Amino acid sequence: MATSISSIGASGMQAAQMRLDASANNVANANTPNYRRQVVSQEAAADAAGVRATMQREQTAEGVALEKEAVEQMAATYAFKANLQTVRTQDQMMGSLLDVKA
Structure with missing residues (x-):
């Protein structure tokens, strides 16, 4: 169970970092x-606990909306x-469990 919680949290942090990186790159290339x-698209990882994130390019070159990127970075x-x-x-929780067992 502990491994699942750790992998869920770790994969979530990696996905969030990927979202932040993509948004920062969008802002840098706004002009x-x-x-x-x-x-970044995210989906539940069926074979493991957590989330799978992939980075893609939008199909059309519509430009970058800075206010949208600011919201994405905060999220x-x-x-x-x-x-x-x-x-x-x-x-x-693991530390408390080890203290109780000791």
């Missing part, structure tokens, strides 16, 4: 002609923090 935004930061808290809580 690049014909730039196609990077987007990715909150997702990272939530998954980090899951891992920390799991570590605390």
